[in-house]
Amino acid sequence: MSDHHSASPSGSGSDPHSGSSSGGDPARRSAHYSDKELQEEVSALETKSATAARLFDIRRLIGGLFVVYGVIVTIAGITASDADIDRAEGLNINLWTGLSMLALGLFFLVWLKLRPIAPPLLPPDATDAVQERQQGD
Amino acid sequence: MQTPTHLPAPFTPHLTPPTGPTDAISPMDPTGAIGPTDPAGPLHLAAELRLPTNWLDYLILGIYFVVVLGIGFAARRSVKTSLDFFLSGRSLPAWVTGLAFVAANLGATEILGMAANSAQYGVYTTHWYWIGAIPAMVFLGLVMMPFYYGSKVRSVPEFLLLRFDKAAHLLSSILFACAAILIAGVNLYALAIVVEALLGWPQWVAIVVAGFFVLAYITLGGLSSAIYNEVLQFFVILAALIPITVLGLRSVGGWDGLSDSLTKSHGADFMTSWGGTGIGSDNPLGANWLTIVLGLGFVLSFGYWTTNFAEVQRALSAKNLSAAQRTPLIAAYPKIFIVFLVMIPGLVAAVLVPQIGTPESDLQYNDAIPYLMSQLLPNGVLGIAVTGLLAAFMAGMAANISSFNTVFTTDIWARYVVKGREDGYYVGFGRLITVVGVMASIGTAFLASSFSNIMSYLQTLFSFFNVPMFVVFIIGMFWKRASMKSGFWGLIAGTTAAMVNYFVLYKQGIVGIPTDQGANFVSAIAGFVAGAVVMVVVTLFTAPKPAEDLQGLVYGTTSPGMAEPPAAGDDAWYRKPALLGWGAVILAALCYIPFSF
Numbered sequence: 001m002s003d004h005h006s007a008s009p010s011g012s013g014s015d016p017h018s019g020s021s022s023g024g025d026p027a028r029r030s031a032h033y034s035d036k037e038l039q040e041e042v043s044a045l046e047t048k049s050a051t052a053a054r055l056f057d058i059r060r061l062i063g064g065l066f067v068v069y070g071v072i073v074t075i076a077g078i079t080a081s082d083a084d085i086d087r088a089e090g091l092n093i094n095l096w097t098g099l100s101m102l103a104l105g106l107f108f109l110v111w112l113k114l115r116p117i118a119p120p121l122l123p124p125d126a127t128d129a130v131q132e133r134q135q136g137d
Numbered sequence: 138m139q140t141p142t143h144l145p146a147p148f149t150p151h152l153t154p155p156t157g158p159t160d161a162i163s164p165m166d167p168t169g170a171i172g173p174t175d176p177a178g179p180l181h182l183a184a185e186l187r188l189p190t191n192w193l194d195y196l197i198l199g200i201y202f203v204v205v206l207g208i209g210f211a212a213r214r215s216v217k218t219s220l221d222f223f224l225s226g227r228s229l230p231a232w233v234t235g236l237a238f239v240a241a242n243l244g245a246t247e248i249l250g251m252a253a254n255s256a257q258y259g260v261y262t263t264h265w266y267w268i269g270a271i272p273a274m275v276f277l278g279l280v281m282m283p284f285y286y287g288s289k290v291r292s293v294p295e296f297l298l299l300r301f302d303k304a305a306h307l308l309s310s311i312l313f314a315c316a317a318i319l320i321a322g323v324n325l326y327a328l329a330i331v332v333e334a335l336l337g338w339p340q341w342v343a344i345v346v347a348g349f350f351v352l353a354y355i356t357l358g359g360l361s362s363a364i365y366n367e368v369l370q371f372f373v374i375l376a377a378l379i380p381i382t383v384l385g386l387r388s389v390g391g392w393d394g395l396s397d398s399l400t401k402s403h404g405a406d407f408m409t410s411w412g413g414t415g416i417g418s419d420n421p422l423g424a425n426w427l428t429i430v431l432g433l434g435f436v437l438s439f440g441y442w443t444t445n446f447a448e449v450q451r452a453l454s455a456k457n458l459s460a461a462q463r464t465p466l467i468a469a470y471p472k473i474f475i476v477f478l479v480m481i482p483g484l485v486a487a488v489l490v491p492q493i494g495t496p497e498s499d500l501q502y503n504d505a506i507p508y509l510m511s512q513l514l515p516n517g518v519l520g521i522a523v524t525g526l527l528a529a530f531m532a533g534m535a536a537n538i539s540s541f542n543t544v545f546t547t548d549i550w551a552r553y554v555v556k557g558r559e560d561g562y563y564v565g566f567g568r569l570i571t572v573v574g575v576m577a578s579i580g581t582a583f584l585a586s587s588f589s590n591i592m593s594y595l596q597t598l599f600s601f602f603n604v605p606m607f608v609v610f611i612i613g614m615f616w617k618r619a620s621m622k623s624g625f626w627g628l629i630a631g632t633t634a635a636m637v638n639y640f641v642l643y644k645q646g647i648v649g650i651p652t653d654q655g656a657n658f659v660s661a662i663a664g665f666v667a668g669a670v671v672m673v674v675v676t677l678f679t680a681p682k683p684a685e686d687l688q689g690l691v692y693g694t695t696s697p698g699m700a701e702p703p704a705a706g707d708d709a710w711y712r713k714p715a716l717l718g719w720g721a722v723i724l725a726a727l728c729y730i731p732f733s734f
Contacts, residue, residue: 048218049226049228051228055228056215062368072517093513093515097379098517101521
């Protein structure tokens with residue numbers, strides 16, 4: 001159970017991505033389990049990964065869904081009968097929930113408009129800022 | 138790996154054998170009509186909980202299902218390598234992985250279970266959040282994530298492979314894979330029960346429909362699909378819980394009205410976090426402050442949040458080390474406040490139905506939120522609430538499936554069975570094993586409906602495995618000398634000790650612990666201590682891992698992955714992990730103040 005390869009990982013402070021260019025196809029798997037080989041394999045896969053370039057922006061989807069839900073529920077609130085309102089402790093809960101969902105949906109769409117995802121080669125995570133400020137509240 | 142690991146399953150759909158419909162008594166009758174109650178226990182979800190849904194609610198639900206599938210199809214084109222399929226190419230922004238991190242835990246069993254906990258034990262529920270989650274999440278982000286993310290491992294078991302040996306790796310991989318399927322199945326079965334009660338769908342229809350949707354979107358888009366659905370679910374579940382909480386509070390005269398009536402009916406300790414938890418004093422939770430802090434706050438919670446791959450996987454998919462560190466820290470802030478959205482409905486239910494959970498009422502503790510939905514929500518918001526609940530069930534299952542397929546493919550199949558194939562093969566295999574995993578969960582769900590006790594024992598058993606995982610990680614990360622073999626033996630010893638304490642000492646009545654909850658805390662502590670002792674002893678007699686193989690895996694060493702430069706803007710003050718982390722800890726501590734005196 002000790003057939004690990006004792007290759008010296010790191011230490012040299014070399015760029016982990018440089019390993020991907022040397023020798024064969026590093027994305028091919030081997031039965032290794034040394035730290036260095038794992039780093040090389042994952043780094044090689046990272047350079048080929050398509051997620052950053054091709055995955056759509058979730059903000060568009062949250063924004064779209066919440067705008068649709070917001071409109072539907074707000075309409076249900078505007079047309080609410082007295083019985084509905086009595087049921088909800090005298091509060092027009094559909095109206096308030098609908099408007100809040102609409103506002104959240106619009107927030108995401110505006111955020112997307114103001115801070116679109118940068119081209120994949122230059123990944124500044126400026127978009128994190130707004131959300132984190134919101135999360136941190 | 139959601140509920141049972143840190144929450145000793147107050148939501149136990151499998152423990153109550155279904156009895157015939159007993160809709161003769163109105164549960165709303167506060168005079169407590171004594172009816173023919175079945176000694177085997179009342180119906181799990183009372184028949185009166187059928188919601189008055191109409192076309193509007195189904196329209197809202199239908200839109201959601203379409204969007205879920207749409208995410209799968211849209212994410213499909215981003216899957217090129219196995220890293221895309223299993224870890225979203227390590228490229229997601231921190232706010233996305235952070236919300237997915239909290240949503241993966243916010244399954245429906247957690248929501249219904251914590252509301253039940255509150256209806257039964259009161260404000261003690263806050264412990265599962267403020268001490269039972271926040272410190273561990275902050276520890277994961279600040280201390281452990283540099284090792285996890287920097288070493289570029291793709292799963293939690295893979296870290297054990299690098300730090301210890303194949304025995305520890307294989308053991309933890311197999312146990313994790315089995316536990317993930319089991320818990321996905323239990324989630325599915327819980328969903329079927331709730332959907333049957335609320336919407337009237339037959340159980341098998343709910344199981345097959347939910348199973349199909351989870352299968353479709355994970356097979357198509359991999360982890361990206363799962364994470365995007367979790368982010369969406371996070372917002373939908375908030376949109377469902379906030380109206381329930383607001384209306385619930387109004388119906389009992391606000392917080393003051395709630396507090397007054399519960400103090401009158403349940404005593405003053407019911408509305409405090411720490412009242413009655415002195416050592417030797419009696420409280421309904423059956424735990425004192427020491428077992429709460431050590432058992433729940435330290436061992437159980439650290440075991441769950443820092444070594445459960447269904448959670449850690451979300452952080453590993455972040456785009457750089459800074460984002461990975463911030464994943465659990467961003468998740469901590471919503472987690473601090475979500476407790477109010479599950480606790481208040483539970484407390485309100487305890488006021489509106491004073492007999493809840495007793496044989497005098499058809500309603501059990503688990504019915505708290507469904508009961509308020511049926512009583513308070515008009516069509517429209519009701520549809521949102523139903524959608525949120527179903528979304529939470531599906532996300533709870535999907536988190537387990539998406540971590541299962543990763544561990545099964547990268548840790549078991551690619552490492553021990555079919556080695557050295559091209560990357561595309563493993564993407565294909567990952568899709569195949571996702572289908573197999575969902576089918577197995579569906580099978581587990583049907584099994585759970587017939588062999589409920591076996592399932593509940595299995596759940597408890599797996600939950601004890603997280604405890605020694607944490608010991609092995611913590612000792613392995615901080616003690617260079619810990620030998621290769623000590624990992625495996627620490628896992629075995631810790632699991633055994635926790636199980637012996639729970640199933641032999643507690644269940645046979647050899648030591649007196651008042652409740653399952655208390656016994657769970659004590660068992661966790663026993664498992665932790667045993668695992669640590671065995672690791673130290675084994676280390677003293679076996680060879681250490683060569684120092685050059687420990688780079689980046691042990692405290693005080695660095696790996697090339699850690700040297701990656703932070704992205705532009707990561708040095709902004711509000712993105713400093715230390716500030717975010719300590720901010721969350723302080724905020725959680727402050728939240729305790731109003732509930733401590």
